[in-house]
Amino acid sequence: MKINKQEFKEWVITILIALVLVIIIRTFILDSRVVPTPSMVPTIQPWDRLFVEKVTHRFKGLARGEVIVFAPPEQSHLKDDLIKRLIALPGDTVEIRAGKVYVNDEPLVEPYLAEPIQYEYPLVKVPEGKIFVLGDNRNRSYDSHEWGYADLDSVKGKALFTYWPLERMKYWK
Numbered sequence: 001m002k003i004n005k006q007e008f009k010e011w012v013i014t015i016l017i018a019l020v021l022v023i024i025i026r027t028f029i030l031d032s033r034v035v036p037t038p039s040m041v042p043t044i045q046p047w048d049r050l051f052v053e054k055v056t057h058r059f060k061g062l063a064r065g066e067v068i069v070f071a072p073p074e075q076s077h078l079k080d081d082l083i084k085r086l087i088a089l090p091g092d093t094v095e096i097r098a099g100k101v102y103v104n105d106e107p108l109v110e111p112y113l114a115e116p117i118q119y120e121y122p123l124v125k126v127p128e129g130k131i132f133v134l135g136d137n138r139n140r141s142y143d144s145h146e147w148g149y150a151d152l153d154s155v156k157g158k159a160l161f162t163y164w165p166l167e168r169m170k171y172w173k
Helices: 005-029 056-060
Strands: 030-034 049-053 067-070 082-088 093-097 100-103 121-125 130-134 155-164
Touching (some): 030 155, 056 155
Antiparallel strands (some): 049 155, 082 130
């Protein structure tokens, strides 16, 4: 079968349009991430793959309890993006005592934790432009209780759903 110049040109244009759409979607709308560590166990297992939605947090803001992806703060000495649970927003107070997290003097209800927290964190007020994040595997997560606050503007998106492995497929609210 011989392809003429017109058909070849149409194929090239179609492929280029598809590539541009993929780049736009991955850059601005939806991205795929692999979780390489156990910091979010039991919610997310190591090597789970999930989609990250990058749009709505820019317009609706973020809510406490959401699982987010963000660039690590400089003081963490990490280079790869992190996936953690958003615990406190700018202006909130946060404290960890007696195995529980308190935000604005209210204990968080955290049914996703597998074990009680085995450390304390003093009462602090989250500065403007900052957020406080923790991994669900609280005793084995490198997070805000170790390196402090992350920048609010470093948030890249919210976990949308886990798609791999199939037996752990889950939509995130």
